[in-house]
Amino acid sequence: MKKKEVYSLCFMCSVRCPIKVTVENGQVKWIEGNPHVPGMEGSLCPRGAAGIALLNDTQRVQSPLIRSGPRGSGKWKKVSWDEALNYVAEKLKEIIAQHGPQSVVLGERTQLATHVSKTFMRAIGSPNHFTHDAICKGSVNTAARSLFGYTDAQMSFDYKNTKHIVLYGRNFFEAVEVKAVNSLMEAVENGAKITYIDPRVTVTATKAHDYFMIRPGTDLALNYALMHVIINEKLYDARYVQRWVDGLAVLQDFVQPYSPEWAERETGIEAHRIVTLAREMAKKKPSVIFHFGYRGASHPNEIYLRRSIMILNVLMGSVEAKGGLFFKKGPGEVGGKPARKLTEQEGLPSVNVVRFDKVGTPDFPLPDKNHGVGQMLPLAILNEDPYPLKALIAYRFEPLLSIPDLNQNKRALEKLDLVVSIDINYSDIAWYSDVILPESMYLERLDCPQQANGLKPQMFLRQQAVSPRYDTRPGAIILKQLADRLGLGQYFPYETMEDLVRWQLEGTGFYLEDFDKKGFVAYTDKQIFWDRDDGLKFKTPSGKIELVSSLLENAGYPSFPAYEPVQAPPEGHYRLMVGRCAQHTHVSTQNNPYLNELVPENRLWIHTKEAQRLGIKDGDWVEVSSKVGSGQIRAYVTSMIHPEAVFMLHGFGHEARLAARSFNRGLADAVLQENISDCIGGSPALDHTTVTVKRVQ
Ligand SMILES: Nc1nc2c(c(=O)[nH]1)N[C@H]1C(S)=C(S)[C@@H](COP(=O)(O)OP(=O)(O)OC[C@H]3O[C@@H](n4cnc5c(=O)[nH]c(N)nc54)[C@H](O)[C@@H]3O)O[C@H]1N2
Ligand SMILES: Nc1nc2c(c(=O)[nH]1)N[C@H]1C(S)=C(S)[C@@H](COP(=O)(O)OP(=O)(O)OC[C@H]3O[C@@H](n4cnc5c(=O)[nH]c(N)nc54)[C@H](O)[C@@H]3O)O[C@H]1N2
Ligand code: SF4
Ligand SMILES: [Mo]
Numbered sequence: 001m002k003k004k005e006v007y008s009l010c011f012m013c014s015v016r017c018p019i020k021v022t023v024e025n026g027q028v029k030w031i032e033g034n035p036h037v038p039g040m041e042g043s044l045c046p047r048g049a050a051g052i053a054l055l056n057d058t059q060r061v062q063s064p065l066i067r068s069g070p071r072g073s074g075k076w077k078k079v080s081w082d083e084a085l086n087y088v089a090e091k092l093k094e095i096i097a098q099h100g101p102q103s104v105v106l107g108e109r110t111q112l113a114t115h116v117s118k119t120f121m122r123a124i125g126s127p128n129h130f131t132h133d134a135i136c137k138g139s140v141n142t143a144a145r146s147l148f149g150y151t152d153a154q155m156s157f158d159y160k161n162t163k164h165i166v167l168y169g170r171n172f173f174e175a176v177e178v179k180a181v182n183s184l185m186e187a188v189e190n191g192a193k194i195t196y197i198d199p200r201v202t203v204t205a206t207k208a209h210d211y212f213m214i215r216p217g218t219d220l221a222l223n224y225a226l227m228h229v230i231i232n233e234k235l236y237d238a239r240y241v242q243r244w245v246d247g248l249a250v251l252q253d254f255v256q257p258y259s260p261e262w263a264e265r266e267t268g269i270e271a272h273r274i275v276t277l278a279r280e281m282a283k284k285k286p287s288v289i290f291h292f293g294y295r296g297a298s299h300p301n302e303i304y305l306r307r308s309i310m311i312l313n314v315l316m317g318s319v320e321a322k323g324g325l326f327f328k329k330g331p332g333e334v335g336g337k338p339a340r341k342l343t344e345q346e347g348l349p350s351v352n353v354v355r356f357d358k359v360g361t362p363d364f365p366l367p368d369k370n371h372g373v374g375q376m377l378p379l380a381i382l383n384e385d386p387y388p389l390k391a392l393i394a395y396r397f398e399p400l401l402s403i404p405d406l407n408q409n410k411r412a413l414e415k416l417d418l419v420v421s422i423d424i425n426y427s428d429i430a431w432y433s434d435v436i437l438p439e440s441m442y443l444e445r446l447d448c449p450q451q452a453n454g455l456k457p458q459m460f461l462r463q464q465a466v467s468p469r470y471d472t473r474p475g476a477i478i479l480k481q482l483a484d485r486l487g488l489g490q491y492f493p494y495e496t497m498e499d500l501v502r503w504q505l506e507g508t509g510f511y512l513e514d515f516d517k518k519g520f521v522a523y524t525d526k527q528i529f530w531d532r533d534d535g536l537k538f539k540t541p542s543g544k545i546e547l548v549s550s551l552l553e554n555a556g557y558p559s560f561p562a563y564e565p566v567q568a569p570p571e572g573h574y575r576l577m578v579g580r581c582a583q584h585t586h587v588s589t590q591n592n593p594y595l596n597e598l599v600p601e602n603r604l605w606i607h608t609k610e611a612q613r614l615g616i617k618d619g620d621w622v623e624v625s626s627k628v629g630s631g632q633i634r635a636y637v638t639s640m641i642h643p644e645a646v647f648m649l650h651g652f653g654h655e656a657r658l659a660a661r662s663f664n665r666g667l668a669d670a671v672l673q674e675n676i677s678d679c680i681g682g683s684p685a686l687d688h689t690t691v692t693v694k695r696v697q
Helices: 051-055 081-099 114-124 133-148 178-189 203-207 219-232 238-244 248-255 260-267 271-284 302-315 374-383 406-414 475-485 497-505 550-554 593-598 608-613
Strands: 003-009 018-024 027-033 065-067 076-078 104-108 129-131 155-157 164-168 193-197 210-212 288-291 325-327 391-395 418-423 435-438 450-452 458-460 520-522 573-579 603-607 621-625 630-638 645-649 690-695
Touching: 027 051, 051 593, 065 081, 081 104, 081 391, 081 418, 081 435, 081 475, 104 114, 104 374, 114 129, 114 475, 129 133, 129 374, 133 302, 133 374, 133 550, 164 271, 164 302, 178 193, 193 203, 193 271, 210 271, 219 248, 219 260, 219 271, 219 302, 238 302, 260 271, 271 288, 288 302, 374 406, 418 475, 475 497, 603 608, 603 621, 608 630
Parallel strands: 104 129, 104 391, 164 193, 164 288, 193 210, 391 418, 418 435, 573 645, 603 630
Antiparallel strands: 003 018, 018 027, 065 076, 065 435, 155 325, 450 458, 458 520, 573 690, 603 645, 621 630, 621 690
16 A cells, blocks of 8 residues: 655645645545644544535546537536647637737736736736635735835734734634634633634624624724723823824824713723723733634725724834734745745836726725725626726636625626636636636645745645546636746746745745755744834834825825724615625535535525514525625524624625536525725725625514
8 A cells, every 4th residue: 555644734724734645545534733833733624524525526627628609508518638738719809809808807816826826927928817815805904004114914823922903793613724724722721811803703703702793894993982981091001102103192182072971882892891901901901812803894984994993902012012012024034045936037028007996096096006906896897997808817816706696796797708717616707607616626726835924934745645536627727728838938947836836935044855854944943023122114204103094195095094983774774794604604505515414505584583674584584685686595583693784794695506516505695795895905895895685484
């Protein structure tokens, strides 16, 4: 029997946990957390364990396919890679010749080969590469830049050493990151406290020491009241604030009207609990965390909510403190070099054309240009504003279900001349594509190196565990072969993934073989914290933390606009909240044989009192309607949700028939959600839509 152990990276979700894969006779027998990585040591979440079921799933896409019936009809012609790539290349050439390169868009969920697709887009001359980032947390990104000059992704949390963490709908124990969960559990065993705030009683709420059932959409009021107490009672870290913060006096004046008693009326949280929380956090400062969230895409005022959470950390002096938040350190901190990217090649053109989402123009100045704003795509296509778009390449991104307003998304797709998916599954976007180019799933491919910045800069590698089960290829190879056919091969100096990885590692001092032993290499053994007295390096114009933000103010936005009260939805209307469960990743795992068995469909959480009023019993079919769509789903009647809200899991309601287990199970939240955004920060407002609910007779 031939047995081997391969160190790699999970990809059942974007966290990319380091894993050890046991392979026997070419079959994956076991996957566990990489034992060499503190915080992983054998652990996986349910989705990570379901990687084997994905590998062996016969309902994945098994070869390149070209559509042979109308879009969405499920009629496909199985073709060779040459046929598929030639077909896409010819179509792209025609479209570029007729409408210009900017008419081509590539959207992807950020991943290890993102530099390859960015290179592809620059090579063809289109500015229109976007990632999922804005739809996940664009406003968190902009908020962080407005205060610190760094993106949120350049910051992280020292969970292991924290003494008190406050989570705003950050459903830590269901929307899982394995290492973070293990680290926080260790802190809890050492006496740390968790405060959880959510209109819904999640698993995290049940594990928390304190839980606040807040009125939906009012977290900003809570935070202004916390600041009011912290500033008026002088509970902040005076030395830190004095040294590093610009604008405290402005904030002090601003929060005066926002007393705990005022916030009680807005949020439903008693004033004395707000005061107690402020005092408790201050006692444990600076080893405290107000978690600024991962998915900061909830409401149109998101930028100000995320800023307020970050400012609470600043007042506690917890930014760059043990047990608080820290800036991720790259190899440069210790004289090392990161892996090269294809985008760094000399001679690769830069493209100076307005983006489809207008990011970087006066219309939309602040969102991060590196990511763009994906939810603008259907609007740009339908309105041909700023210009007509003709082709979409969806690369590990599902615009139909991941952008609000599914009906509008479908109308937009209809206007395109070419839709190509690089996917592993019959996702709904693959189902509506003209061509599917199937990628090998993560256990079947070597991937580009992962630069893992943090307290200790490291580099990880997704090593190939087994050969592809079907006629699939790695995405970086697919794009290179497409570029070759467009006469742009010179920007892709590799034939195999191994060539690409070796090219990327040149100059780093590390080699492919160095990853065999543990799956990663480290640039240093020591944790790096900057000196809090004199060594913090903020990238704002003032070099300080800017409460009054030059980024915002120079773009014409106030740093502290007056709080706008959140109206309760009219009678019979509810705020639609959405979220995740531990058993699924977004829209991609519902057809996984194992995970589908655990959670096969979603239900609509509705408060018992409201359900009674509407004559709805647990398990009844109900019709849920918003301004933009409606659909049917079973009700889950519970008192564990705020009466103003209803809730459903994201990711269900798939239309691809060949993904037979998830086909037509549950309802897609995107059917109901309106495509509205925080126009400053860049996030869509995923929890802002109001809906009506009625029993299906
Ligand atoms: N199992 C699993 N884990 C994941 C993912 C996954 O798909 N599956 N995805 C990963 C990704 S990309 C992300 S972005 C994160 C998301 O991580 P989280 O943001 O922690 O996860 P969600 O499930 O989106 O949780 C949103 C919560 O916000 C609550 N909520 C809604 N409105 C309000 C409000 O006004 N105030 C407050 N305080 N709460 C509100 C909802 O009830 C819900 O419980 O999870 C990551 N981890
Ligand atoms: N309506 C609504 N929209 C949302 C959210 C929501 O809660 N509700 N949440 C938002 C958030 S927080 C996020 S992060 C985004 C996530 O949005 P997406 O990135 O669209 O979601 P995923 O489910 O991660 O995966 C997208 C696609 O990648 C495919 N895929 C999975 N693995 C691979 C692979 O190895 N290679 C390739 N080529 N494809 C692969 C899947 O089959 C799926 O079709 O959605 C956002 N949009
Ligand atoms: S959190 Fe789970 S699914 Fe995501 S990478 Fe880690 S083990 Fe895999
Ligand atoms: Mo996300």
